[in-house]
Amino acid sequence: MAAPEKEIEDEVPEGAEDEAVENSANGYENHFGNTPGVLTESARNSADARSWIITNEKLGSLGSATISIPEPSEASTSSLPSPDILERLTTPLKDRQAKSSPKTVQLQNDLLSVLSTRRDLYLTHTPLETRKSTREAIVLHALNHITKKRRRVLKNNDRLAHASKSTPNDLPEDVQDQGFTRPSILILLPFRSSAQNWFQALTSHTPSPTYQIENQSRFLSEYGLPSGAVDKLTSAEPGTYPADHVDTFKGNVDDNFRIGVKMTRKSVRMFTEFYGCDIVLASPLGLRRSIEKEKHADYLTSIEVLIIDQMDALTMQNWDHVKFVLSHINKLPKESHDTDFSRIKSWYLDGHAPYLRQSILLTAYETPETRALYNTFTNVSGKIRTEKIYAPIPVPEGINQSLIHFDCTSPQDDPDKRFHHFTTQLLPSLLKSAVQSTNTVIFVPSSFDFIRVYNYFRKHAGVSFTILSEYSTNQDISRARQAFFKGTSSFLLVSERFHFYKRYKIRGIRNLVFYAPPDHPQFFTEYLSYPFLDDGVEASDVTCKVLCSKFDWLRLERIVGTEAGLELVKGA
Structure with missing residues (x-):
């Protein structure tokens, strides 16, 4: 103007x-x-x-x-x-x-x-x-x-x-x-x-x-x-x-x-x-x-x-x-x-x-x-x-970790294929295990996926569970953490946005399921460290499963490193 x-x-x-x-x-x-x-x-x-x-x-x-x-x-x-x-x-x-x-x-x-x-x-x-x-x-x-x-x-x-001023007709x-x-x-x-x-x-x-x-x-x-006001963080x-x-x-x-x-x-x-x-x-x-x-x-x-x-x-x-x-x-x-x-x-x-x-x-x-x-x-x-070449992030040694691949040919199909694999294969295998059907956190990065998984648990899973999302009130958070730690809720569904905003430490974890690799790589490290907040927990007591497709490349490389991530994507 x-x-x-x-x-x-x-x-x-x-x-x-x-x-x-x-x-x-x-x-x-x-x-x-x-x-x-x-x-x-x-x-x-x-x-x-x-x-x-x-x-x-x-x-x-x-x-x-x-x-x-x-x-x-x-x-x-x-x-x-x-x-x-x-x-x-x-x-x-x-x-x-x-x-x-x-x-x-x-x-x-x-x-x-x-x-x-x-x-x-x-x-x-x-x-x-x-x-x-x-x-x-x-x-x-x-x-x-x-x-x-x-x-x-x-x-x-x-x-x-x-x-x-000098030539007004010739500007x-x-x-x-x-x-x-x-x-x-x-x-x-x-x-x-x-x-x-x-x-x-x-x-x-x-x-x-x-x-x-x-x-x-x-x-x-x-x-x-x-x-x-006092900033509690600083x-x-x-x-x-x-x-x-x-x-x-x-x-x-x-x-x-x-x-x-x-x-x-x-x-x-x-x-x-x-x-x-x-x-x-x-x-x-x-x-x-x-x-x-x-x-x-x-x-x-x-x-x-x-x-x-x-x-x-x-x-x-x-x-x-x-x-x-x-x-x-x-x-x-x-x-x-x-x-x-x-x-x-x-x-x-x-x-x-x-x-x-x-x-x-x-x-x-x-x-x-x-x-x-x-x-x-x-x-x-x-x-x-x-560009950045990532090294593998540090995680506690001795934890039984497994990457679970599902076939997917396009990023548009990824949400549906992921949900299908989770509900028909991964979750049933957890429920069949006496050890993995309790004390299990399911970490879901996408808010849309989180709502979908929550609705499935509410209608079809038939197990006790509680949730922690970005919309949880302080009272909701306290109640959910307590129920999971005491074992009255076998599963805890956590959204990545909840952890991003709150960064609470969760006790009572023995099994971790990442519905997809987290966007924040340090969240992976943090959740694998939380089981050891409880006394007497050995690495052999903890399991970790990560559901992934080749379209999770950007997230995977920040966790396993660029070189290993490339090999995983090639093999997917």
Whole structure:
């Protein structure tokens, strides 16, 4: 949206015109300018057809990666550019890097180089210890994008102002520098605490006292814990809760929020209305409710950089919310919103914005949902997906473990084939065993599968059982754990989402059945350790069965290791 000239001048840093000229041929202009060279018809057709030239390369400290470029393409995949960041913006980062470890500095510099290609980036493994430094690098890339965009607008405003005074009948025509609406960065996050982390990363690049953070107190109040509240995760003795659980759930974990952030020359303005902001920080649920209320999502029409963090946590919420929001990005607007159409880049008018949007995805591990989402993106500059070679996870020695394969030829058939094998073969074999028909936990990763298994137990199994799901109240949880531990319930059905949110230790387990391998590999280790919470339990007293098909590859490799996982899939 074309903002008033006076307002824009106030928003752009000093020296903007000189730097805009100096950087007129930079990576931003080559990808997001009015006539980007990468946006060819053949590249668009190739991206639509998912016809990519695929190479495998090592990207410095980011490790091995699969790089996909539209075919045919002259784009090079052999080297990365230097970070394409305005010098003024790098000063705060360099000051912090001077006090950081060489490993952290290298990671941030390599990440900035990769992001400067304007290709999509899918980080499939984000360790706890690197998440803060990764956020800082990505935010710097986003700020660089906003600054270059606004400087281009300022330069063209200046040209138009001079021309209107000297040659009012001969105004420049090459001033297409904007989208339909102002917001150009969308950051999707699972919790308010996540938004606070990204806020801290954002303000780390805005040195005080040069910058002011407007509405900071309100933000910290609404996105932090209430005054006087004690966070039991951070106040507990170290080791009481797993480190990943503390990192995910400390602070305010409300999942319904949305906030606009406006960047000006001297301030960061929180709680800016969407059509006047540069960055939208939101949860998928918060945005969905906003879109459904307003009946459109015009503020998402001109998103040029999409960032989705903690995708593993988002899959434990409602993934449909993510798909709903993304289905509304880069669509033609329903209303004009006072847009100056003479300033809109031609590729927006042509409906080609999805081919240029850069998507940055971060997750602790891959799932079929996150991989499928990545595969839908059509960035004509290409896509980068990092890879990780997994080692087998540690489990208590001596436990009788068995992988139970069932035949399945397509992922669409997997839920039905899995349920059929479980109800006709695996469960009957458990019920025939005096040992395995009691003290048995059935761990179900998918919520849909959990409901299906629960209904089967309720109607057909004919055994005593209880459940622990994400919808269980504290009273339900206490009653279920007690019944299972005392043996009044022979089976305990547990959903992965329950364990993700609660992380309770379960006593009384002697037999474990994983309806499918868990998404979180550490959950496998944890549940195999729980039998030993009871006195006198030997490894030989514990059994573990894992029901799996070849479509469980992503989960299996995180448990048994990449090499062993490949062998298992080949033999399936």
